[in-house]
Amino acid sequence: MTTISRRGRTGRRLRVALAVVVSAVVLFPLYWMVVVAFSTRSELLGGEFRLWPQTLTLQNFRRVFDSYPVLTWFGNSVAIAVVVALISVAASLLGGYAFALLRFRGANTLFLVTLSTLMIPVQVIMVPLFGLVTDLKIYGSYWAVILPTAASAFGVFLARQFIIGIPRELVESARIDGAGHLRVFRSIVLPLCRPLIAVLFFMSLLQTWNDFAWPLIALKQNELFTLPIGLLYLQGQFGSDYGGTMAFALLNVTPMVVLFLVFQRYFVQGFARTGIR
Amino acid sequence: MTLAPPTPGTDRAARPRRGPRGRAGEGAAGYAFLTPILVLLGVFVFVPLAGAVVISLQRTNGFGDGTFIGLDNYGRLFTDPVFWRSALNTTLFTIIVTPLSMALGLGAAVLLNSVLPARGVFRSILIVPMAISGVATALIGVLAFDENSGIVDKLLRAVGLPAISWQSDGTAAFVSVVLVTLWWRVGFNMLIYLAGLQGISPAIYEAAKLDGASGWQRFRYMTVPMVGPSSFFLLIMNVIYSFQVFDIVFVLTGGGPQNATSVLVTYAYDTGFEVRDQGYASAIGVVLLVLMLGFTAVQWRISRTRDLVE
Numbered sequence: 001m002t003t004i005s006r007r008g009r010t011g012r013r014l015r016v017a018l019a020v021v022v023s024a025v026v027l028f029p030l031y032w033m034v035v036v037a038f039s040t041r042s043e044l045l046g047g048e049f050r051l052w053p054q055t056l057t058l059q060n061f062r063r064v065f066d067s068y069p070v071l072t073w074f075g076n077s078v079a080i081a082v083v084v085a086l087i088s089v090a091a092s093l094l095g096g097y098a099f100a101l102l103r104f105r106g107a108n109t110l111f112l113v114t115l116s117t118l119m120i121p122v123q124v125i126m127v128p129l130f131g132l133v134t135d136l137k138i139y140g141s142y143w144a145v146i147l148p149t150a151a152s153a154f155g156v157f158l159a160r161q162f163i164i165g166i167p168r169e170l171v172e173s174a175r176i177d178g179a180g181h182l183r184v185f186r187s188i189v190l191p192l193c194r195p196l197i198a199v200l201f202f203m204s205l206l207q208t209w210n211d212f213a214w215p216l217i218a219l220k221q222n223e224l225f226t227l228p229i230g231l232l233y234l235q236g237q238f239g240s241d242y243g244g245t246m247a248f249a250l251l252n253v254t255p256m257v258v259l260f261l262v263f264q265r266y267f268v269q270g271f272a273r274t275g276i277r
Numbered sequence: 278m279t280l281a282p283p284t285p286g287t288d289r290a291a292r293p294r295r296g297p298r299g300r301a302g303e304g305a306a307g308y309a310f311l312t313p314i315l316v317l318l319g320v321f322v323f324v325p326l327a328g329a330v331v332i333s334l335q336r337t338n339g340f341g342d343g344t345f346i347g348l349d350n351y352g353r354l355f356t357d358p359v360f361w362r363s364a365l366n367t368t369l370f371t372i373i374v375t376p377l378s379m380a381l382g383l384g385a386a387v388l389l390n391s392v393l394p395a396r397g398v399f400r401s402i403l404i405v406p407m408a409i410s411g412v413a414t415a416l417i418g419v420l421a422f423d424e425n426s427g428i429v430d431k432l433l434r435a436v437g438l439p440a441i442s443w444q445s446d447g448t449a450a451f452v453s454v455v456l457v458t459l460w461w462r463v464g465f466n467m468l469i470y471l472a473g474l475q476g477i478s479p480a481i482y483e484a485a486k487l488d489g490a491s492g493w494q495r496f497r498y499m500t501v502p503m504v505g506p507s508s509f510f511l512l513i514m515n516v517i518y519s520f521q522v523f524d525i526v527f528v529l530t531g532g533g534p535q536n537a538t539s540v541l542v543t544y545a546y547d548t549g550f551e552v553r554d555q556g557y558a559s560a561i562g563v564v565l566l567v568l569m570l571g572f573t574a575v576q577w578r579i580s581r582t583r584d585l586v587e
Contacts, residue, residue: 012392012393015388015391015393016393016394018388019388019389019393019399022385022388022399022403023399023402023403025460026402026403026405026406026460026464027402027405029417029418029421029460030405030409030417032417032420032421032428033417033420036420044426045426087313087317090313091313091314091317092314094310094311094312094313094314095310095311095313095314095315097310098306098307098308098310098311099311102303102304102306102307102310103303103304103307104303104304104306104307104308105304107307110311110315114314114315114318117318117322117323118517119517119520119566119569119570119573120322120326120566121520121521121523121542121562121565121566123521123523123542123545123546123549123562124326124329124545124559124562124563124565124566125322125325125326125328125329125562126325126545126546126549126550127328127329127332127549127555127558127559128324128325128326128327128328128329128331128332128559129321129325129328131328132320132321132324132325132328147317147320147321148321148322150317151314151317151318151321151322153318156314180306181302181303181306181310182306185310206407206408209410210409210410210411210412210413212410212411212412212523212524212527213523213524213527213546217550227410228410228411228412228413231410231412231413231416232412232528235416235419235528240423240426242420242423242426245416245420246416246417246420249413249416249417252410252412252413253408253409253410253413256408256409256410257405257408257409259408260404260405260407260408261401261405261408264401264404268468268471268472
């Protein structure tokens with residue numbers, strides 16, 4: 001009996017130790033980003049290895065804010081991410097409802113076609129897409145980023161998985177009571193979909209906030225940049241000024257990390273309830 | 278439910294409508310509900326995709342109209358060493374990153390699903406990289422693997438190991454791309470596996486323990502098969518991601534040194550938007566897509582036959 005409990009205790013210590021080591025490995029690059037962002041230039045150029053800075057400074061942030069329209073870029077990122085998330089959530093919910101609850105000819109094929117778009121990297125279609133947004137006369141506006149980003153096959157997939165889990169009788173009985181599909185969608189499915197909506201909205205927000213490849217093409221003018229594009233642009237100008245680059249990277253990263261940590265519980269639950277396991 | 282009970286009058290009017298027209302109504306509703314997503318995907322994915330296939334058959338320069346040259350762009354691929362290098366790197370990257378991030382993700386999920394103090398904190402820490410943009414991740418990588426001032430080499434030297442030429446040595450550069458990717462992606466794999474593990478009842482583990490199954494046996498013969506659906510989902514997602522890897526390579530190494538880390542997507546981007554050879558870039562893209570379709574089809578087949586066997 002005692003041997004088992006002792007073995008259980010050392011096993012537990014081992015697990016804790018392992019968890020600590022893994023967490024340290026994951027956290028260290030982020031810690032280092034913060035250290036560099038707040039370090040003086042001379043200290044960064046020094047050769048010796050220090051785990052923490054001697055003096056903390058805001059000069060990196062000041063330099064970045066003085067040289068670049070950081071707040072404009074921040075505003076662009078917020079505007080684009082929010083509009084994409086709204087469109088994408090609406091389109092995903094409607095599509096998910098149709099694929100989960102409605103029977104119609106071609107439903108399976110359309111579902112597969114929708115999912116297959118997951119496999120198409122934007123780089124494959126960039127050249128004609130660039131021509132298309134030029135033809136639609138939206139090149140050089142927010143819409144050039146928003147519209148091509150808003151169609152989320154993964155969102156439709158998640159919505160379908162979630163809505164399939166809603167008891168069919170609820171929907172059937174509302175139908176027998178004479179409710180149209182729009183009505184069923186609005187007054188029965190939507191209220192039950194709150195966790196799903198939270199997941200879809202947050203996922204879309206996160207993805208668009210961090211999106212890089214297409215905005216890099218679609219946003220040529222400096223004042224329309226989103227944060228990741230601005231970050232790369234700034235790195236190109238600053239060269240190996242890691243202090244400035246990391247100060248800006250911190251501005252790019254912090255809002256989403258905070259949101260992510262605050263909402264992660266709902267995020268994880270919502271994910272689990274979509275039946276992906 | 279806030280639905281009003283049907284009044285007798287509307288009830289009679291509604292009843293004959295069900296039947297054939299009710300089903301037709303379901304079809305109409307289906308298409309109506311799908312309209313927004315299908316319009317978006319149609320206009321911004323399928324139309325450009327068809328465009329890419331057409332352009333891949335053309336010789337182009339700049340953004341004017343090209344001239345049709347048949348399959349010449351595809352023929353050029355065969356004798357292009359950078360294309361072969363990029364195709365090889367894409368495949369290698371997929372073959373290395375997919376199983377590694379799944380194994381590490383499953384390991385972390387099992388660890389953080391066991392009895393552990395502050396389990397929630399550890400979980401939060403491990404998924405934080407998911408929230409960080411690819412560009413920021415890659416720039417942290419640039420900072421870490423800098424040959425003159427990088428923290429990784431400083432750490433290696435601090436413990437008495439030789440520094441590594443992360444930027445000038447091709448293999449080391451490839452390894453740095455893989456390491457940064459794993460840091461970024463393992464959290465997602467862990468998250469999906471955690472969701473899968475939570476569906477398994479602890480009681481069956483207790484039963485197996487009483488029957489004398491070792492920890493490894495329980496993992497190998499119970500956990501692994503029971504998270505099978507998660508594994509299949511992650512396999513597909515990781516392969517799709519790996520084939521499309523862009524931000525990390527583009528920012529961390531730019532495909533260098535000497536194309537040692539170039540992948541098909543970065544090569545297509547460079548060809549289309551730096552060299553401005555759009556026809557050839559589209560051909561690279563189409564080949565990438567065909568490769569991916571093949572890979573995914575094989576995965577489907579394997580998983581289906583496995584379902585039949587087990």
